[in-house]
Amino acid sequence: MTDITTEKARIGAPSAKPFINGFTEEGESLSPLNAKESKAPLAGEAVKRHSHGGGVGVPDSSRAGRLTSYKLADFKPLTGMEEDWRFTPLKRLRGLHTEVLNGTAPSVSVTAPDSVTVETVGRDDRRIGSAAIPEDRVSANAWENFTEATVITVPAEAQVDGEVSVLLTGQGTEASAQHVVIVAEKFSKSVVVLDHQGTAVVAENVEILVEDGAQLTVISLQEWNDDAVHASSQQVKLGRDAKFKHIVVSLGGDLVRVTPSARFTAPGAEVELFGLYFADAGQHLEQRLFVDHAVANCKSNVLYKGALQGRNAHTVWVGDVLIRKEAEGTDTYEANRNLVLTDGARADSVPNLEIETGLIAGAGHASATGRFDDQHLFYLMARGIPEKVARRLVVRGFLNEIIQQIKVPAIEERLTAAVERELAATDN
């Protein structure tokens, strides 16, 4: 596994001669430990199968070896030394990893066009587990403890005008569990907004199924109060030629950890994963994503951008992209950009790209964390723009690249205003 924080790489069309050491036309020469099993746990029929990562090699040596299970007991208690928890301050999880999550879950209120079905179902509903399997202890704890789930279904071939708006309002600081299932049936087209507000300590599983030919956008907004703690596993499973766009926006909360995973089960599908975060003093905002290219000819594009200001503002971005041996013709790119606005903030950024076949269209990753670019500032100031205004112009521009992906005008305006408030807070 690579562990490179500032690097650009692009591996293009394979040539007869290996041009990168360790790569052949058939891909990277991997350890025999990892070579045995490479089918994704959620690919096709394997969905419900209990998995311990298939006993593949050394845990954490490859994202393919990560333990997945619906049972909490399968996950060891956390120590903070685990690869996927090493940046998270466990003490601030407020029991999401240790307690029984029986607090009142955030209330769910859905506003949806008529064509969309909204149901509240019990644990035994057949759609539970159709798109996700917990990948960490907190997610498994939520799975074991949720009492009811909200299921949103966009019927086949429905072209939904306007967005499905899901308002999740925190009900206090008792540790709770939440479960949401979104099903975009064949050839449907829709936008779903998960709007997290208020005060909560909640572990959440969001399962997203995008069936053949469907197009779905899911926007997850974390505008919690300052004392909220939120761990959200958002997993999507894509059918043939499905298109999925995911936009994660984390602004509020003491600790927010969003872990999106995208799994391809048939060729021709495409995911775009976008993220925006703005951490203030003391906030911990973490995003760890996983794109599992388990089948041929799928595309993924990832861009997360973050701004940080104030003492002990901490952001984490980890992007795991796995191109399995079967995934020939894959085209993938992931990038993370962080803009550090003041002293005392910390941004961790780790792009991981694992490639098991060389027969791909392209694979690249990039990460950059920087302060304001003095050249930008000089150029704008040389045109009479005062430093303060110039800085705002640059930050706004920096984050706007993500906001303009949302394409729901009301939410774009709301987030633009929220960014302005963040900027005004420290007068940057």
Place this chain on the structure above:
Amino acid sequence: MSTLEIKDLHVSIDTEQGTKEILKGVSLTIRTGETHAIMGPNGSGKSTLASTIAGHPRYNVTTGTITLDGEDVLAMSVDERARAGLFLAMQYPVEVPGVSMTNFLRTAKTAIDGEAPKLRTWTKDVKAAMAQLRIDADFTQRNVNEGFSGGEKKRVEILQLELFKPKFAILDETDSGLDVDALKVVSEGVNRAHSEGKMGTLLITHYTRILRYIKPDFVHVFVDGQVVEEGGPELADRLEEEGYDRYATGAGAATIAAASAAAQA
């Protein structure tokens, strides 16, 4: 009538090898309506002079003064200088991702004038100026300089010059890297701005080519951080024929000869 006065200017930069003096006593006075050309071989300090006037933080003024109508320019921040009426058309305009040209031009115009331009006339002015400089209308939707070609960037610099109406324009090798057509378009833009009679121009160039389109009143030859010769437009003609050879002395001769060969090419 305004005056930009540079007196005995010494400028140094910090390098890994220590402090290096680049300008070694430059004096120059420019008045409204005048066009001054500064010519010289590579490394003679021409661009340093331009950047120092604009206030680039890399350059340290050790002694000397720059005043605009008696006001101390060196005491002003970069943005204050621009608002006081100084404009630097940059040799390498910077790409600013995420900031659209429309937003940028309006924000800058508002800052310079102290009030927002009237929307209707402003939009019309921008469109007209863009058309004259043969800049596509869709540039306003693009981010500042992002993905623009070298020639497009230079044209956008002159667009700003025409829209912001500075008291003094400093053109830092605006001609370099332009083909003949682009050079004509850019020169016409400068001449239009100049013809309004409210601007003085400091034209910094390596080549005499641009002086066929923009006629200087004064020519200053820069060598090794100093003005070594001054004259009228006839000096430019002479440079065109002879290059910088005759200013060469001692060890610098080879460099200057090479530069002048390039100048005549």
